[in-house]
Amino acid sequence: MKLTNSLRSLSICMLLGLFLVSCGEKDESSSTETDNFDRTQMLTDWADIIIIPAYQTYTTNLDALNSSYSNFEANPNETNLEALRLSYFNAYRSWQKVSMFEIGKAEEIGLRNFTNVYPTDSDKIEENIATQVYNLDLPSNFVTQGFPALDYLLYGAADSDEAIVLLLQNTNYAQYVSDLLSRLTALSKEVLTDWETNYRTTFIENGGSSATASVDKMVNDFLFYYEKYLRAGKIGIPAGVFSGNTLPDAVEAPYSATNSKVLFDEGFEAVRDFFVGKSFYSEEKGSSLSDYLAYVASQNESTNLANSIETQWTLVTSKVNDLSANLNEQVITDNSKMLAVYDELQKAVVLMKVDMMQALNIQVDYVDADGD
Amino acid sequence: MAIDSIRKINSFLKEDTKAAPLAVFRIFFGLIMCISMIRFWYHGWIEKLYLVPKFHFHYAGFDFIKIPGQFTYLLFILCGLTALFVSIGFKYRGSIVLFFLSFTYIELMDKTTYLNHYYFISILGFILIWLPAHCYFSVDAARNEKLKAQFIPRWNIDVLKLMLAIVYVYAGLAKLNYDWLFRAMPLTIWLPSKFDIPLLGSIMHEKWLHYFFSWGGALYDLFIVFLLLWRRTRIFAFMMVLFFHILTRVLFPIGMFPYIMIVGSLIFFEAGFHEKLLSYLSKPFRFSTAFFDNGKTYVKTRIDNFGKKILIVFMVFQLLFPLRNLLYPGSVFWTERGYRFSWRVMLMEKTGYANFKIVNGKTGNRFYVQNDDFLSSFQEKQMSTQPDFILEYGQYLGNHFKSQGHEHVEVYVESYASLNGRSNQVYIDPKVDLMTVNYTQLCNAHITPLND
Known part of the structure; x- marks a missing residue:
């Protein structure tokens, strides 16, 4: 009799427990904010004052690039080639501001891979x-x-501008350029439209703490961009950090290499602005990773990591100032300056990947395996 | 004195008890293991963890264990199927041996996936090989009148209780350290990010809660076994077991472990409880436990006599092995020497970063390795905080680049780690060529001491 009773109470406990567990699992993606740092506000600011404006500017600049190309097609001459190149460069610069946001639709369609994989393969083109x-x-x-x-x-x-003007009048070349432009435009619009219609809400509402929640994903994307594309792609690989010998032609935009440093600068600025939550259009600041770190530091009475990271980036800037505008030339003439930039960029990787991820308890880990 | 106690132990080893608790243990153990295997497959982990990565980390002495390619799926099928056979007690001895071997083989394939509870399952599998868990309420016993028995030697159940006690008590002792008790670390890092769990979410960032959970967790681990052993506190203790493990399940991604521990704790209940449980279980099958209640005692075979000796040695080993870190200098959390296989569960938050530099010793020409060319992100994460991983991977890289025609290869690592919220610090001496040291040398001379 006694045993039956205890069995009954045990099974009630089990049921209660299972209920709790299933609640826990279901609620993983809910956005109820209950501690003092408002993640929803941070996600909202990221979307509204940084990501969406950056995509808007990017698509606007792609439209301008398209119309420059139409002008060039109508009147192929060196002046219009120069105008076309300027529009191309503007669009390329604004691409640097969205590259790190490989999330949502951009992730789904693989925007970055279709937009900016370099070195390009001229033979295959x-x-x-x-x-x-x-x-x-x-x-x-x-x-x-x-x-x-x-x-x-x-x-x-x-070989010359004159020859390029001629070449681009060839139907096959003209068709190819036109195909490249329409593809860039279509992909960028697809991503922007998704942000403006559905994804903004999804992104903000996915405010939980699981590995698939927006904050965790975005921070991982941010770090991934910093490490792979900014640090390695733009500086480390051409400087020969991963190969032992320098690869000057691996810089971004090697055919217009005087632009290459600006492309780095834009990407680096995007990283810093995102970190401190600076609005795309103004000096206004929203809620950011920097605020989040300050909040955690105040809770734990520890040093504010955000300061260390920003100080480190100031050091990066001082080394970047030593670089020539033409990174291709920089690698060839004095690669030590490239390596100096790389080293400073690298120190911030350690601060972010080791200290920041621990402070925010975000896993640098895309595998959802068990722990113990 | 000595003779007296030997006599006592001897008579204890001969005492008999009902077989029902062991049968219940067998049934649930097999069932949970079978579910675990299916779950592992279902999540795509076989592919992600074993088939996709090109490189795998080995346990010392088990370098010969290889991933059998597509046969890995067969290995999981074998493991899941034998677990089911164990559960229903069908061809028990063979099944449990195959289960133990296949499960342990899977665990040895890559050190990256090490979890204490996987080790625990291997241990239970090994112990069960030597216990007659199939003499009651099993297919085998139903088909073999000679095997069928209502009673077994008492130590057959006590050995499992002892194993659970080792796990809990050592886990509790491991928590008695400064970070856990006086900094409430790592719970201070982990809990605030669980702001979105039901009911408790709103207080997850409270400092007092971190201390409450830290101290509560340590006390729970240290004393739960004793509360389970004592009849008068048993029901209360089991409620605690339920509460504790369900809470950890809600808070942390710890897979099947809580269920194993909950079911494992049932072994502390008296035989009457298990008989009741079995008759509940048999009801839907229109089947009565009375069929197995033949009043007989299990007839020992040569395997059992041999098994008894094996298990005595094994349990002594289990008592001593977790303490081996006492032989090594430095903080076990930092060096991780003697960290595994010692019931240090959820004890620390450690993050790291390791960057490998390949140098030509003659020319000084150098380059860095992109870890994701060789490792999965999970492997990279595990590697960056554990010296044995760093060494094995570093040496693998050295040999890899040698085979690619690089000469005078030296391998250096620039590594940083952070423990329980401390600032990052250099982990392994960046000046040591990893190709020239072994694990012992690395630990003794080349791990930067933890700044406290």
């Missing part, structure tokens, strides 16, 4: 143009499209 058989949707064509391909076509496809 020429082959595509000659055969006119190509499918830009394929991963094998990452290296024949986007800005790096435009860089080649607008600057490197022939």
